[in-house]
Amino acid sequence: MIIVNPATEEIIADIPEDNRDSIQGIYKKALAAQQAWVTVPLTERVSCIEKFFHSLEAQKDTLARILTEEVGKPLQQSYNELNGARTRIQFFLDNSEQYLAEEWITQEELTKEKITYEPLGVIANISAWNYPYLVGVNVFIPALIGGNAVLYKSSEYATLTGLHIERMMHEAGVPKDIFQCVVGKAEAGQALLDLPLDGYFFTGSFATGKKIAESTAGKLVPVQMELGGKDPLYVMDDIPDIRLVAAAVLEGVMYNAGQSCCAVERVYVHANVYDAFCEAIQAEAGKMKIGNPMQPGMDMGPLCRPQQVAVLQKQVEDALAKGASVLYKSNELPAKGYYFPITLLIGVNHSMDIMMEESFGPVVGIQKVQDDAEAIDLMQDTVYGLTAAVYGSDSQRAGAIMQRMRTGTVYFNCCDRVSAGLPWSGRGHSGVGSTLSIQGIRAFVQPKAWHLRS
Numbered sequence: 001m002i003i004v005n006p007a008t009e010e011i012i013a014d015i016p017e018d019n020r021d022s023i024q025g026i027y028k029k030a031l032a033a034q035q036a037w038v039t040v041p042l043t044e045r046v047s048c049i050e051k052f053f054h055s056l057e058a059q060k061d062t063l064a065r066i067l068t069e070e071v072g073k074p075l076q077q078s079y080n081e082l083n084g085a086r087t088r089i090q091f092f093l094d095n096s097e098q099y100l101a102e103e104w105i106t107q108e109e110l111t112k113e114k115i116t117y118e119p120l121g122v123i124a125n126i127s128a129w130n131y132p133y134l135v136g137v138n139v140f141i142p143a144l145i146g147g148n149a150v151l152y153k154s155s156e157y158a159t160l161t162g163l164h165i166e167r168m169m170h171e172a173g174v175p176k177d178i179f180q181c182v183v184g185k186a187e188a189g190q191a192l193l194d195l196p197l198d199g200y201f202f203t204g205s206f207a208t209g210k211k212i213a214e215s216t217a218g219k220l221v222p223v224q225m226e227l228g229g230k231d232p233l234y235v236m237d238d239i240p241d242i243r244l245v246a247a248a249v250l251e252g253v254m255y256n257a258g259q260s261c262c263a264v265e266r267v268y269v270h271a272n273v274y275d276a277f278c279e280a281i282q283a284e285a286g287k288m289k290i291g292n293p294m295q296p297g298m299d300m301g302p303l304c305r306p307q308q309v310a311v312l313q314k315q316v317e318d319a320l321a322k323g324a325s326v327l328y329k330s331n332e333l334p335a336k337g338y339y340f341p342i343t344l345l346i347g348v349n350h351s352m353d354i355m356m357e358e359s360f361g362p363v364v365g366i367q368k369v370q371d372d373a374e375a376i377d378l379m380q381d382t383v384y385g386l387t388a389a390v391y392g393s394d395s396q397r398a399g400a401i402m403q404r405m406r407t408g409t410v411y412f413n414c415c416d417r418v419s420a421g422l423p424w425s426g427r428g429h430s431g432v433g434s435t436l437s438i439q440g441i442r443a444f445v446q447p448k449a450w451h452l453r454s
Contacts, residue, residue: 119147122200129155224433229386236392385427
């Protein structure tokens with residue numbers, strides 16, 4: 001499998017892929033090893049993860065460079081991702097023992113009752129390339145702490161990072177057969193789906209998630225999926241500083257070149273502040289630097305996948321053909337690499353793909369609305385339900401809007417963020433199940449009820 005730097009189109013590695021036979025062997029090793037891993041005291045499993053936590057800091061320069069080389073995000077954003085992953089791991093280190101401990105429900109009666117938590121067994125973590133550390137630790141950290149064996153399939157676009165995660169896990173004391181990296185593309189993923197695993201945890205597109213759900217339905221095992229989004233943001237008309245809001249919204253759209261599940265993908269602006277907002281966000285977009293992500297000071301690098309360039313171009317052309325116009329478009333992109341210009345469109349509506357289909361890139365439509373009721377109707381007009389954001393001064397007014405959103409997460413005066421202490425979940429085509437928070441700790445174990453009569 002050829003690994004290509006998306007910023008330069010240079011080959012940076014050639015990695016042997018796993019096939020169906022090798023994946024079957026990986027599974028058999030994991031199945032045999034998991035029975036021993038579950039007997040390791042919880043405190044010792046936590047200790048292994050703590051060592052991995054420290055390795056991320058000690059090796060951050062190498063890990064950040066490799067991440068930038070294979071996915072194309074600016075180097076500082078790779079450091080940010082590593083720091084964010086350590087923050088999430090710290091949450092699991094601080095809370096797992098408490099929420100996986102046995103719970104006595106009744107101790108005074110003739111029959112005593114308690115709950116214990118047991119691992120699912122051997123699980124597949126089919127992960128994503130856009131944030132391989134952040135979306136990965138949501139799954140494999142609580143899974144390992146809970147006593148599971150993990151078959152970790154990193155995206156083919158983040159394979160080198162996945163192999164480094166595997167190496168550091170083993171160096172931290174996690175047995176080699178308990179955490180194993182599966183290398184490959186769709187065929188490797190299908191081989192995992194064909195195994196009799198005890199759970200499947202996927203991060204990626206709705207189309208792939210739907211295939212996974214259909215393929216695993218007959219197994220009757222836990223299947224969780226963090227899928228895409230078409231996340232809306234509404235700017236109310238009581239904004240005291242429109243420039244600051246425009247800068248925050250632009251970052252929510254463009255961070256990681258817009259390649260985030262919770263990136264802002266639709267912007268609705270109250271008519272009273274629409275012109276001022278458009279002027280401000282256009283000015284902010286003009287300040288952004290696009291170029292080689294290894295160079296300091298870059299705000300945006302290339303897209304990770306070359307095929308996404310055509311997807312975004314088609315969305316933009318569709319919008320322009322239906323009456324939209326360009327508010328801002330960056331120019332002078334590097335000659336090589338999978339770059340796409342920052343593109344802000346106005347005069348958009350919901351007949352256009354850019355307002356309805358996931359973009360996953362540095363493009364966004366900005367639509368004028370007359371009041372909160374229109375904003376709510378438009379924000380709700382989607383099959384997705386990951387996040388929704390509102391900017392304004394009146395928290396009660398914003399709260400009434402957020403209450404109406406059919407999304408797993410809502411934001412007031414912020415966007416495009418995740419907190420380890422809160423559940424990360426979606427509605428509709430944005431996925432099923434939760435990671436992070438207490439729910440994310442217990443997503444990888446199953447309760448057992450004990451009735452004990454003396």
